[in-house]
Amino acid sequence: MTENAVIEPLPEVTGRKWSRACTTDEVPEDEGLLLTTLPKTSVFAADGEFYCVDDTCTHETYSLAEGWLEGCIVECTLHNAKFDLRTGEALSPPAERAIAVHPVIVKNNVVYVALPQNYLVKSEQA
Amino acid sequence: MNQLQHIAIIGASAAGVAAAGAMRRGGFDGTITLHDGGRHLPYERPPLSKSAVSRGLKEIQSATSYAELEIELLLGQRAVALTTDREVIFDSAPTIRPDRVLLATGVSARRLPVSGAELHNVLYLRDAGDAEALSAELHRGGPLVLVGGGFIGLEIAAVARTLGIDVTVVETQERPLFNVVGPEVGGLITALHHDRGVRIITGREVTAMRGSKAVEEVVLSDGRVLPAATVVVGVGVVPNDQLVRTHGVKLSGGVVVDAHGQTDDPWIWAAGDVAVRRHRHLRRVGRIEHWDTAQRHGATVGSSMVGDLQEDTAVPYVWSDQYELSYQAFGRGEPTDQVVLRDGAQPDEFLAFSLSEGRVHAVAGINRPRDVRAGRSLVESGATVSAEALRDPATNLRRLPVLGGATK
Ligand SMILES: Cc1cc2nc3c(=O)[nH]c(=O)nc-3n(C[C@H](O)[C@H](O)[C@H](O)COP(=O)(O)OP(=O)(O)OC[C@H]3O[C@@H](n4cnc5c(N)ncnc54)[C@H](O)[C@@H]3O)c2cc1C
Ligand code: FES
Numbered sequence: 001m002t003e004n005a006v007i008e009p010l011p012e013v014t015g016r017k018w019s020r021a022c023t024t025d026e027v028p029e030d031e032g033l034l035l036t037t038l039p040k041t042s043v044f045a046a047d048g049e050f051y052c053v054d055d056t057c058t059h060e061t062y063s064l065a066e067g068w069l070e071g072c073i074v075e076c077t078l079h080n081a082k083f084d085l086r087t088g089e090a091l092s093p094p095a096e097r098a099i100a101v102h103p104v105i106v107k108n109n110v111v112y113v114a115l116p117q118n119y120l121v122k123s124e125q126a
Numbered sequence: 127m128n129q130l131q132h133i134a135i136i137g138a139s140a141a142g143v144a145a146a147g148a149m150r151r152g153g154f155d156g157t158i159t160l161h162d163g164g165r166h167l168p169y170e171r172p173p174l175s176k177s178a179v180s181r182g183l184k185e186i187q188s189a190t191s192y193a194e195l196e197i198e199l200l201l202g203q204r205a206v207a208l209t210t211d212r213e214v215i216f217d218s219a220p221t222i223r224p225d226r227v228l229l230a231t232g233v234s235a236r237r238l239p240v241s242g243a244e245l246h247n248v249l250y251l252r253d254a255g256d257a258e259a260l261s262a263e264l265h266r267g268g269p270l271v272l273v274g275g276g277f278i279g280l281e282i283a284a285v286a287r288t289l290g291i292d293v294t295v296v297e298t299q300e301r302p303l304f305n306v307v308g309p310e311v312g313g314l315i316t317a318l319h320h321d322r323g324v325r326i327i328t329g330r331e332v333t334a335m336r337g338s339k340a341v342e343e344v345v346l347s348d349g350r351v352l353p354a355a356t357v358v359v360g361v362g363v364v365p366n367d368q369l370v371r372t373h374g375v376k377l378s379g380g381v382v383v384d385a386h387g388q389t390d391d392p393w394i395w396a397a398g399d400v401a402v403r404r405h406r407h408l409r410r411v412g413r414i415e416h417w418d419t420a421q422r423h424g425a426t427v428g429s430s431m432v433g434d435l436q437e438d439t440a441v442p443y444v445w446s447d448q449y450e451l452s453y454q455a456f457g458r459g460e461p462t463d464q465v466v467l468r469d470g471a472q473p474d475e476f477l478a479f480s481l482s483e484g485r486v487h488a489v490a491g492i493n494r495p496r497d498v499r500a501g502r503s504l505v506e507s508g509a510t511v512s513a514e515a516l517r518d519p520a521t522n523l524r525r526l527p528v529l530g531g532a533t534k
Binding site for chain 1: 144170186187188191417418421443445452454495496498499524
């Protein structure tokens with residue numbers, strides 16, 4: 001992913017920085033796309049909307065990009081915790097804590113995500 | 127439901143904790159007391175057999191969540207009797223008279239009835255104390271003899287091999303896990319352990335254990351003698367139904383409950399491992415001993431107890447970590463099922479389906495989490511599918527063509 005290089009300015013979000021995450025068609029249908037960030041984040045396409053969340057399940061450490069997507073709910077395929085992509089809320093045990101959700105803007109089929117300043121964004125090696 | 131003022135839950139683990147939360151979230155505003163004989167904040171049991179390094183207990187939910195939900199968590203309170211006057215008597219706490227009581231007492235390890243079984247270093251694994259004792263023994267070294275090749279036993283075998291300990295598994299069946307997952311999957315998992323140096327002796331029983339104070343030898347039915355520094359016995363479980371044994375409540379390998387968790391005494395309910403029930407996706411009435419299922423059953427029974435009648439119909443799910451791999455399964459096969467293995471099955475990566483009349487009743491796998499999850503949807507739908515398609519690694523299970531209508 002790359003930081004900005006955006007023609008039209010994206011709205012300021014306090015404490016966050018916009019990055020180009022991917023194109024819309026790079027996001028798979030039934031699972032997430034893992035981004036090259038630290039902490040790990042992933043992008044999901046659900047019901048025509050795009051969402052960006054912290055990728056690590058709050059139960060143990062499984063990747064939610066590997067999860068099972070149904071509507072706006074991603075289910076961790078290790079022990080079945082469920083999270084709402086819109087709010088990050090943990091909807092089902094064994095997880096108790098929410099995952100962080102990040103603002104997303106789609107322009108010209110490109111997905112931009114606003115990650116907190118302290119997240120590391122690794123650039124793509126083209 | 128306003129005549130309900132106090133509900134008591136006996137057993138604060140997967141089922142009991144989930145039930146308490148569901149009662150409160152369901153709008154019940156009376157007293158909820160959650161009693162457990164143990165003294166630890168309710169913790170996850172599955173990690174106990176998956177590592178010998180103590181990372182501390184993983185709590186089921188945060189310590190503060192009980193107060194937030196106004197659940198009175200009462201640790202160190204072992205219930206000793208339920209009386210016909212609807213009292214619960216404890217070993218060292220005042221008697222209570224709740225309006226309803228939930229048994230979420232789980233199961234205990236079945237003891238091995240052979241001479242020498244009481245020797246030091248003959249261990250069982252059910253709770254935090256057992257795990258601590260086992261971990262200390264494993265760090266002293268081997269050889270380790272596991273009596274019984276069930277999932278928990280094999281997890282311990284994997285942990286011990288990772289520590290470089292000499293491990294022997296003694297199994298009475300012709301193959302470990304034979305009764306649990308059938309010969310095909312049992313064979314793959316056996317191979318996994320064999321490849322990593324676990325010695326597996328099948329079709330033999332342990333007839334005695336010998337030693338002066340601590341165990342030193344295990345004697346088998348064919349006369350063989352195995353040296354042992356530690357023995358872990360995993361030969362099945364017995365339900366903790368003592369509290370209602372003389373109560374007239376129907377028992378059948380556990381406490382028999384209806385779809386909502388009620389026994390034939392309207393005062394007494396049961397959830398989790400101790401409960402015996404009919405399940406929409408299983409073909410046999412019985413106990414289900416899985417963490418995820420115990421939580422879901424606890425939650426639905428908790429809701430039902432406060433008047434919101436619910437039934438747990440989620441396809442039973444179990445996982446087991448063997449070395450760095452995760453075995454996962456939904457549903458339950460029966461011995462008469464057709465077992466279809468996806469082509470290319472290896473001990474460390476496989477997918478297996480149990481079919482009957484073209485319907486998938488169970489799916490199991492190692493290293494195929496999304497396919498196993500897709501298999502759950504096949505179990506849920508009850509649709510007729512082609513065994514050929516299941517066998518083909520190129521098939522996208524999420525888009526599997528359905529041959530016949532869903533009839534469930
Ligand atoms: C070592 C181990 C590893 C496991 N690994 C897995 C796994 O990987 N995946 C999986 O799906 N399942 C696993 N399981 C099974 C899973 O842990 C159980 O299905 C689950 O714990 C059942 O929950 P429960 O609440 O019904 O009962 P339990 O967890 O057994 O809890 C019962 C509670 O009741 C209390 N109690 C009993 N009698 C009384 C009494 N008279 N008064 C007060 N308190 C009482 C006990 O102290 C205990 O805390 C494992 C189990 C063990 C032991
Ligand atoms: S790691 Fe996601 S549910 Fe356990």
